[in-house]
Amino acid sequence: MLYTITFNPAVDLVMNTDVIHLGELNRVKRDEYVAGGKGINMSVLLKRLGHHNIATGFLGGFSGDFIQKSLKEEGVQPEFVDIDAITRINVKIKADQETEINANGPVIQEKDIQKLFNYFNEVLVKGDTVLLAGNAAPGMTSDHYVKVAELCASKQVDFVLDSNKDLLTACLVHKPFLIKPNAQELSEIFNVKVDSIEEVIHYGKMLQEKGARNVIVSLGGDGAVLLTETGEVYQSSVPKGEVINSVGAGDSMVAGFIAKYIESGQYEDSLKQGAASGSATAFSVGIATKELIDQLIKEIEIKRIGG
Template identity: 70%
Template sequence: MLYTITFNPAVDLVMSTDHVTLGELNRVQRDEYVAGGKGINMSVLLKRLGHDNIATGFLGGFTGEFIRQQLLTEGVQPEFVEVDAITRINVKLKAAEETEINAKGPVIHQADIDQLFQYFDSKLTGEDVVFLAGNTAPGMTSDHYVKIAKLCKEKGARFVLDTNKDLLTACLAYQPFLIKPNIHELAEIFNVEIQSHQEVIYYARELQQRGGRNVIISLGGDGAFLLTEHGEIYQSSVPKGQVINSVGAGDSMVAGFTAKYIESQDYIASLRQGAACGSSTAFSIGIAQLDTVNQLVDEIKITKIGV
């Protein structure tokens, strides 16, 4: 089974208008509510790609119920721990300039955390894949990420990690199957300025030395590099299209890559699908749809890098 974990999900209230004047009444032209969170984005795309999966984490209140129902509508099985608080609402204001106002989220108590870990301890096998994406919720620390990573290693489950530098580096010792920092996060991890593709590859290899088995480094408009655990290096191109909303593009790349790898164990096909999924989401209002992914796959070129 595939499992996604979102510790601090949100309902994203997306409001669009031409301009905003602070201190005055502003009326929007369009608004919508979206189930948000990196793991939730991954769950939605995995299902659209034909992979059943279970979404986990913490939900509470009327907003938590909204997210649960949205997942059910997508065909994703929600198995969240119910917390005695209201899942946060984030405001995404799209005007001449985009503004995001993200809420802090409810405090997660140790009893809630224990319940989630007990769930995974009873469920995980060597046939499973666990996607841990996003940051901690209030009340949590990097130790909780490490505990998930350690449990996956003990159970033999593949562990896919997409999070900030501190949480990512804390888990490397447990050899995650896949990590995906972008070029800016890679530079931040090593406290350097990265100015060439050769330097990207050098520092990505350093992450492998620390424990990351497969490493994708996203480069924005320059595509992405994949360093495999077998020593190959590949670079993907970027298809033509208008970027509408980059939220969820990285999540889509990770989910798309892993879904294809589960099917084929083919790194080239997996990187091609991952790149197509990421671009498709960036070119869409929400998470990529299968038909648009299929349209873009043939536009992605994969080049093997000899270093």
């Protein structure tokens, strides 16, 4: 079974207008509500690629109800811990200048954290995959991420992690199956400036030495580099298209990679679908459709550059 974890999900209220006048009444031309969160994005894309999965984390209040309803409409099974608080709402203003106002989110109580760990302790079995994406919610620390990684290792479950440098590096000792830093995060982890593919490979291998089994480094317009636990290094190209919205592109890359790897066990095919999935979401309003992913896969080239 595939599980995703989003510790601090959100409802994104997206408001579109021509111009914002601060200090005055503004009216929008169009608004929409979107279930947000990196793990939630992964769940949606996994399902669109044909993989049943269970979305977990913490939800509460009317906004939490909206997220659960949205996931069910996508065919994703929600198994969130119900908290006595309202899931955050972020405001995204799309006008002459884009403005985002992100809420902190509710403080997660230790009793609710324990409920989630108890759930995973009961349901996880060898061969499952857990994807943990995003940053910690208020009330949580890196110890909670490490505990998830440790539980997955003890259950022989593949653990996939996409988070900030501190949370990511804290979990490396438990040998996550896949991590996905971008070039900037790679620079931050090692306190260097990573400019070249050779440097990406060098520092990616250092992450493997610290425990990561497979490493994808996303490079924006330069594609992505994959370092495998069997020693190969691959680079993907980028398809042509107009970037509409980069939100969720990295999440889609990871989900697309994992979906194909579960099916084939082949790294090249998995990187190709991951790259196509990330680009497809970047070229879309919201998370990509399978149809667009299948179309872009034909444009992706994978070359072996090491190993």
